[in-house]
Amino acid sequence: RPGPPTLIIHGEADRLVPPAQSQDLVDILFTLGSPYEYYTLPNVKHGFIGATKEQKELVQRWVYEFIVKYTQ
Secondary structure, three states, rough: OOOEEEEEEEOOOOOOOOOOHHHHHHHHHHHHHHOEEEEEEOOOHHHHOOHHHHHHHHHHHHHHHHHHHOOO
């Protein structure tokens, strides 16, 4: 049975949590038929360290759109 909607945003330069772990989660969610959205941020480390102003604005938009999409 599908799980709840899941939003995944991962920095491609994250060395604390390897991006492959998010990809593993995406693979599982896909297999289960669970709704998900998956975004990556080039040159961004864990906790959005190194994110540009534009990337931070993207994150805010992704979070907002995800919440709106799944709460209406």
